[in-house]
Amino acid sequence: MYKIGDIEIDSKVYLAPMAGVTSLAYRKFMKQFGVGVSVTEMVSDCGLIYDNKLTMTYIKTDKVDRPVGIQLFGFDENNIVKAMKIVEETNPDFDFFDINLGCPVHKVTSTGAGSALLKDLSHLRDYMALICKSTTKPVTAKIRLGWDSDSINFKETIKVLEEAGVKAIGLHVRTTKQMYSGKANYEIARNLRDEMSVPLIVSGDIFTLDDAINAIDITHADAVMIARGGVGNPGLIRQIDEYYKTGKKTLGTPLNENIKYLLEYLDLLIEEKGEYTAIKILRGIAPKFLSGYENMKPIKNKISQTINTKQDLLNILKDEHLI
Numbered sequence: 001m002y003k004i005g006d007i008e009i010d011s012k013v014y015l016a017p018m019a020g021v022t023s024l025a026y027r028k029f030m031k032q033f034g035v036g037v038s039v040t041e042m043v044s045d046c047g048l049i050y051d052n053k054l055t056m057t058y059i060k061t062d063k064v065d066r067p068v069g070i071q072l073f074g075f076d077e078n079n080i081v082k083a084m085k086i087v088e089e090t091n092p093d094f095d096f097f098d099i100n101l102g103c104p105v106h107k108v109t110s111t112g113a114g115s116a117l118l119k120d121l122s123h124l125r126d127y128m129a130l131i132c133k134s135t136t137k138p139v140t141a142k143i144r145l146g147w148d149s150d151s152i153n154f155k156e157t158i159k160v161l162e163e164a165g166v167k168a169i170g171l172h173v174r175t176t177k178q179m180y181s182g183k184a185n186y187e188i189a190r191n192l193r194d195e196m197s198v199p200l201i202v203s204g205d206i207f208t209l210d211d212a213i214n215a216i217d218i219t220h221a222d223a224v225m226i227a228r229g230g231v232g233n234p235g236l237i238r239q240i241d242e243y244y245k246t247g248k249k250t251l252g253t254p255l256n257e258n259i260k261y262l263l264e265y266l267d268l269l270i271e272e273k274g275e276y277t278a279i280k281i282l283r284g285i286a287p288k289f290l291s292g293y294e295n296m297k298p299i300k301n302k303i304s305q306t307i308n309t310k311q312d313l314l315n316i317l318k319d320e321h322l323i
């Protein structure tokens with residue numbers, strides 16, 4: 001359907017990077033629903049350079065989650081290039097690099113990394129040109145509309161990135177100042193893909209199949225990123241993928257099936273992170289698998305507030321006759 005460099009992608013679903021969520025276990029779990037491309041959570045260039053143990057776990061991939069990109073962030077392009085070499089040497093089993101130019105978190109932007117790089121496009125041109133020419137892998141970038149509503153510059157940014165040699169661009173249709181609040185603004189990017197020479201993947205508030213159709217219809221993007229809308233609702237990916245392959249709108253996932261998915265993800269996460277850390281993460285994520293179904297609120301609260309082990313979760317589901 002579209003290409004990132006020479007990599008052919010056959011689904012309109014791009015699994016968005018999410019720090020603390022899109023680990024290898026999550027990417028493997030979500031792949032089966034029709035993900036075309038996955039990407040790691042953002043990885044610090046300095047974390048790789050200093051051989052930080054936790055950072056090194058973020059770049060692990062598997063044949064199941066491919067094609068997969070490694071997303072890097074950092075303010076100094078020379079450090080990014082060093083980090084790219086480290087990735088290529090320690091884990092050559094990945095498909096492209098993605099550069100984070102959209103992170104709004106102060107800890108990141110105050111160093112000049114993430115979306116702070118959108119503030120000075122002549123600097124960004126040099127930064128991205130060096131990065132693109134330092135690897136034989138395709139390089140992509142993820143941006144926002146601009147820093148704030150007075151400095152919307154995504155069209156200029158896209159030109160700079162295309163000239164620097166990026167092979168696809170992810171656009172989160174919010175400004176940095178908006179962080180993750182306010183409504184995603186697709187109208188501002190109407191017909192955007194028609195003006196571009198590389199694939200466009202759009203991101204922001206894709207919670208339903210109709211949200212995805214709307215985002216693609218307005219922007220003519222090659223794909224949509226599934227971020228918060230996919231957490232606990234992997235069936236959304238199947239609905240979008242099937243719609244674009246068959247033209248059919250299928251129903252969402254029944255509760256009993258979604259609970260089966262939760263248990264599958266639970267086991268993958270425990271295998272990856274150990275039970276203690278996996279359950280800590282699942283206190284936030286497991287309730288989302290029960291969202292959108294009737295009368296689940298008390299059970300969701302119980303899960304998020306009380307589980308310490310896999311057995312605790314199983315006991316709650318059993319007591320509620322959900323398994």
Ligand SMILES: Cc1cc2nc3c(=O)[nH]c(=O)nc-3n(C[C@H](O)[C@H](O)[C@H](O)COP(=O)(O)O)c2cc1C
Nearest residue numbers: 016017018019041042142172203204205206227228
């Ligand atoms: C918890 C969380 C972590 C995120 N981490 C990253 C990240 O590491 N890299 C990145 O480019 N975007 C990151 N994002 C942004 C998402 O990829 C996506 O663009 C954004 O959430 C908008 O999509 P949504 O409104 O459908 O959630 C993150 C978003 C969330 C909610």
